[in-house]
Amino acid sequence: MTTTEIIIVLTLFGVVIGLIVSIKTILETRKKYYNEYIKRKRNEKT
Amino acid sequence: MVSRFRFIKLIRKLLQFKHQDMIKTKWLIYTVIIGLMPFFIRTFISIFDKTATLEYWINETDFIGLGLVLNLSNINELEDKEFEDRIWKTKNIGLSVVYIVLFSSILAIVTYSDFKHNTDINKWTVKICAILLSFVSFFFSYSIYNRLNSIR
Numbered sequence: 001m002t003t004t005e006i007i008i009v010l011t012l013f014g015v016v017i018g019l020i021v022s023i024k025t026i027l028e029t030r031k032k033y034y035n036e037y038i039k040r041k042r043n044e045k046t
Numbered sequence: 047m048v049s050r051f052r053f054i055k056l057i058r059k060l061l062q063f064k065h066q067d068m069i070k071t072k073w074l075i076y077t078v079i080i081g082l083m084p085f086f087i088r089t090f091i092s093i094f095d096k097t098a099t100l101e102y103w104i105n106e107t108d109f110i111g112l113g114l115v116l117n118l119s120n121i122n123e124l125e126d127k128e129f130e131d132r133i134w135k136t137k138n139i140g141l142s143v144v145y146i147v148l149f150s151s152i153l154a155i156v157t158y159s160d161f162k163h164n165t166d167i168n169k170w171t172v173k174i175c176a177i178l179l180s181f182v183s184f185f186f187s188y189s190i191y192n193r194l195n196s197i198r
Contacts, residue, residue: 003159004168007152011175014148018182021141025134025189033196 070195073119078184081115084108101169106156106176113149113180116187117142123194138190145183152176 085108092098120142129135152175159167 003155003164003166004171007155007167007172007175010148010151011179014145014179015182017141018145018179018186021137022182022186022189025138025193028134029189029193029196036197 070191073123073187073191077115077119077187078112081112082108084111104173104177106169106173107153109173109176109180110149110153110156113176113183114146114153116180116183117145117149120187120190124190127194141186145179145186149179149183152179 084105088103088105088108092103121139124135124139124142127135152172155167156172158164
């Protein structure tokens with residue numbers, strides 16, 4: 001395996017894992033933020 | 047007199063930024079823009095110097111530096127804070143460390159091949175890999191700061 005191929009493999013590994021973790025975090029954040037917003041609105045009403 | 051009092055009141059209100067609201071903005075200015083400084087400087091030089099080439103403008107070490115700075119800022123921001131979801135915190139710190147090792151390895155390979163004038167490495171492939179990794183690091187860092195900014 002040449003040096004360039006090693007760099008390509010490491011890059012693909014980094015890109016795939018990074019994208020999965022980032023997208024998961026963003027989706028979880030949106031869900032939590034929405035739930036917190038609903039809770040705050042309910043508390044304001046009462 | 048009344049309008050001056052109102053003006054002072056408005057200024058005070060504007061200055062009452064909560065730290066929470068400024069996290070993403072601070073990250074963008076202090077980390078991302080400063081991390082991109084070498085690239086901006088190269089762009090500035092390339093615009094004014096006609097002898098600058100595309101290979102000079104797009105330098106892999108600039109993007110590797112950006113990636114290192116972004117991941118270090120993630121660790122710095124997450125390390126001292128308490129989170130309900132400790133697993134999330136540990137996962138993100140762990141991934142940032144992995145990225146730092148990855149970037150450092152690629153930087154070492156590139157630096158060594160420059161030193162030995164090694165033609166084994168395809169320069170443009172390394173540039174594209176460095177840009178891709180730094181873009182993913184930016185996105186990863188954004189996801190962390192977005193969460194810190196949004197959830198109180």
